[in-house]
Amino acid sequence: MPAAHAQPEHPDPLTVLGLVTPPTPEVLAAARERLWSAVAEEMLAMRPATGAEEASDSRQLGLGEHGREH
């Protein structure tokens, strides 16, 4: 039998019932894009806090606004 006519073996018929077409890369990328929006939002929210921490550290070290002693 030519390879093109060979049927894949699926011993479990329930598994066969569950076969679906895999998603396209575009579908996966679009869904991931929604996640990236949430990730970016959280990263942006973290940034001011990090900046404030650095400023606080600088103050404790007696450093000025630009990280240098005046």
Added chain:
Amino acid sequence: METDGALVEWSMHGRPDAFVEVVQRHEVAVHGFLARRARPDLADDLLGEVWLRAFAARSGYDPAHADALPWLYGIARNVLREYWRAGLHEAKAPAPDVVDPWDEVNARLDSAAWARSLAAAVRALPASEREVLLLVAWEQLTPAEAANVLGIPQGTARSRLHRARTALRLALREEATCPPHTHNLSTRTR
């Protein structure tokens, strides 16, 4: 390679982008989970919602679980159930049980004549038994992992699976026109 648990933990502690790696590992499987239970185009639409829910809920993930897939299936299941409850599918299915998408699955399978008797037998199962059976048969989960997805004790999942398999075998045995290969309903049981 880092475990999913480690990546989720990183994402909680200053590296939210680490969660994207978890998603990339499991996106095809979770899309398949959605597509098998609803229409493929619906799976396309809901996949992003699953990621957003998972990202928002990641503080509840136990990093001791190296594999996040069962947890993601649980979230996908909730997204689907909310979708059905909200009646967003009203144009497609006037099903009385709005949290049960089997009508859509059945429509997808209708074109395969050999599958009809098996599909009918699966449809006739109680929804709670069918869920365990399909998590094991379709998503290749162990009964313990299926229990994790459904939030039920492992013993309950095992007994539901056993009942579902028994009922299915009995139903198919009574189906005279059923092809012999449909009686092989083996699934993983580790």
